[in-house]
Amino acid sequence: MDYFLEIFWGGLTRGSIYALIALGYTMVYGILELINFAHGEIYMIGAFTALIVSTALAMAGMKGLTVFILASVLAVIYASAYGFTVEKIAYKPLRQAPRLSPLISAIGMSIFLQNYVLLAQTSDFLPFPGLIPEFTFMQPYAHIIGSTEMVIISTTALIMLLLTVFIKFTRMGKAMRATAQDRNMAMLVGIDINKVISSTFILGSALAAVGGVLIASHIGRINFYIGFIAGIKAFTAAVLGGIGSIPGAVLGGLVLGWTESFATGYVSSDYEDVFAFAFLVLILIFRPSGLVGRKTIQKV
Amino acid sequence: MKTRFSNKLFFALTFGVFLACAFSINALAADTIKLGVAGVHTGDLASYGIPSVRAAGLVIKEVNAKGGILGRKIELLVEDDACKPEIATNTATKLISMHVNVVVGHICSGATKASLGIYKTGNVIVISPSATNPELTKSGRYPNFFRTIAPDDAQARLEVNFAINVLKVKKIAVLHDKGDYGKGLAEYAKKFVEQSKKARVVLYEGVSPGAVDYSAVVQKIKRSQADAIIFGGYHPEASSVVIQMRKKNMNTYFISDDGVKDDTFIKVAGKYAEGVYATGPKDVSKNPLAIAAIEAHKKTYGSAPGAFFLNAYAATQALLNAMQKAGSTNYMAIGKALRTYDVNTPLGKIRFDKLGDAIGVGFSMYQVRRGVYTEVK
Structure with missing residues (x-):
């Protein structure tokens, strides 16, 4: 039973991170019908910012939870600025272009950001400090779930809650939902589409940055390439849950995390990805629009 | 146009054959010991092969300056195999037709494997500085093969x-x-x-x-x-x-x-x-012979040596030493000497085991102690 629980919590940790990143994909897709391939890179930039900030703060003599919070906040701000800029540079000029053009632009942006960090920072792996402190009250359970895992899971849960409140009850949240339903109609009723789109990118990037900081302090190392695999996995999670749907992204992330974790725990980690993607194919055969996605009428 | 081109080609070929003949006659007349260096000297992987040519050249220059071995000077024959097995067989055949006594090479495992049968038939001892495929020695099929690098396993x-x-x-x-x-x-x-x-x-x-x-x-x-x-x-x-x-x-x-x-x-x-424990190549940076070999390279070529330089240096030294000890260039005698006598090389004191792997070359165990990898003795 202990073993089952360990694998369960491991999968939940992994799934939470996928969910955080998947939200960015799904929100952008919901509004623009664009797969923002540069999203994984925003996650990586978030992690790098946190590393730089925390190193600077550590040199200034600060430690513990303050560093973690300050580094996270700055990472979120910086990554959001990147998300905002990427949209303005790479997607906005192409809003009226055929749908393939922004997609190619997104791939280009992803490659650009990777190489930019590679040149500006380093190609080597960098150690990432364990920003999340080891709580003493967690010590008896450390063999099942560590402090880091617990912080990751609870942070994600809190963010999901805040996001739901934001989408459901605030003005901007309502505007986002309206834009997702019908962009032209939203424009007609006086919603500033550009503002909504920018806010979506900022929000998605902020979530990705949180994910980046959390996972980097969990596995303890980063390089310019970490965004690629995380991005692919999160994109898979978004599709699994039903791209465009916010609860879908969360569910998809968790399901993907658990599938991988249990595949490793009970079969073999050699087949981790095989199980994850086989599961995706199965879901898409029986539910083409994902776990909770609803069928949309193709706009021709 | 076409005939003129083939005429040119014909002349070029004839000239080439004459030139080749002239060289081999010269070489025969001198009665030297011929040491072949075979490996990849052109293309993408040239950087793996060139250092071996330089290493052999430096060792030979030093030995010849002291009068050679067995009263004969040593001559270097360099042949390219482009790291391709199908070319390596030609390389081997060519070296044998040039009456090579011993060979340092080849560089790539695949090319080495392809050429070994030909050297075996031609009774030529081969030492590779870089072919790490375990089967080359472990299979026991090539008693003429030795190497100064540890196998993959x-x-x-x-x-x-x-x-x-x-x-x-x-x-x-x-x-x-x-x-x-x-x-x-x-x-x-x-x-x-x-x-x-x-x-x-x-x-x-x-x-x-x-x-x-x-x-x-x-x-x-x-x-x-x-x-x-x-x-x-x-x-x-x-x-x-x-x-x-x-x-x-x-x-x-x-x-x-x-x-x-x-x-x-x-x-x-x-x-x-x-x-944490990790294996790593034996540290030779403090070996005075290695320091001297690297210095010699820097003096001649103006840069630090490339891959497998020291391995090739050791291979050439081992071959020359074995011929000296055996007192002849006889195939069996050299093989026996390689397995019997220690030789001081930049890689340390080495000798070869029954299968042809070097004893004293390879890896040590290291452990992280106070933040540095320290050799476990």
Whole structure:
């Protein structure tokens, strides 16, 4: 039973991170019908910012939870600025272009950001400090779930809650939902589409940055390439849950995390990805629009 | 136009044949000992082959300056095999037709394997500075083959022997990163553990490179109750696994390879790196012969030597020493001398075993102690 629980919590940790990143994909897709391939890179930039900030703060003599919070906040701000800029540079000029053009632009942006960090920072792996402190009250359970895992899971849960409140009850949240339903109609009723789109990118990037900081302090190392695999996995999670749907992204992330974790725990980690993607194919055969996605009428 | 072109070609060819004849007649007349250097000297992989040519050249220059060996000067014959097996057979045939006595080469394992049969028929001893495929020696098919580099499975053998004989563990988990290098090593390690019969492989798995979390595989290691982990792969995955294991209060021994014996590993894993074992090439940087050889290269070529330079240097020295000791250039005599006499080289004092692998060349075990890899004596 202990073993089952360990694998369960491991999968939940992994799934939470996928969910955080998947939200960015799904929100952008919901509004623009664009797969923002540069999203994984925003996650990586978030992690790098946190590393730089925390190193600077550590040199200034600060430690513990303050560093973690300050580094996270700055990472979120910086990554959001990147998300905002990427949209303005790479997607906005192409809003009226055929749908393939922004997609190619997104791939280009992803490659650009990777190489930019590679040149500006380093190609080597960098150690990432364990920003999340080891709580003493967690010590008896450390063999099942560590402090880091617990912080990751609870942070994600809190963010999901805040996001739901934001989408459901605030003005901007309502505007986002309206834009997702019908962009032209939203424009007609006086919603500033550009503002909504920018806010979506900022929000998605902020979530990705949180994910980046959390996972980097969990596995303890980063390089310019970490965004690629995380991005692919999160994109898979978004599709699994039903791209465009916010609860879908969360569910998809968790399901993907658990599938991988249990595949490793009970079969073999050699087949981790095989199980994850086989599961995706199965879901898409029986539910083409994902776990909770609803069928949309193709706009021709 | 066409006829004129073929005329030119004809002339060029005739000239080439004359030139070649002139050279070989010259060479025969001088009665030298002919040392062939075969390997890749052109194309993408040239940087692996050129240092060997330079190494052999430097050794020969030094020996010839002292009057050569057995009263004869040594002549260098350089042939390119482009690292391609199909060209390597031609290279070998050509060297034999030039009456080569011994050969340093080839560089690539595939090319070496293709050419060895031809050298064997031609009774020519071959020492490779770089061909690491285990089968070249282990198969026993090529008694004319020797090498001054450790075979691919040497690290796995050292890791397994260390785990079983020094750490005295009974249950071993073998992990790898699914890559060619890591998985290859892990497969050898698994085979050696099973052959030893003194320990069991309780877990054999590949971890996904770049994954965001390794806790599931770490839990699995814990459940397997392994006393030691042998990991084949590079430092990024190794550091993640080690960090997560130590955070879960597991003190399992972690033994890995030269992909992990890298300072980045210690930098990334920090305090968790302490106590990790990794194999790495023997340190020769303090060997005075190695320092002298590198200096000689710098003086002649104005730069630091490239890959396998010291291995080729040692190979050439071993061959010349064996001929000197054997007192002849006879195939059997040289082979016997290589297996019998020690020779001082930049790689240390070496000799060859029955199968042709160098004794005293290869890997040592290192452990992270106070933040640095220290050789385990």
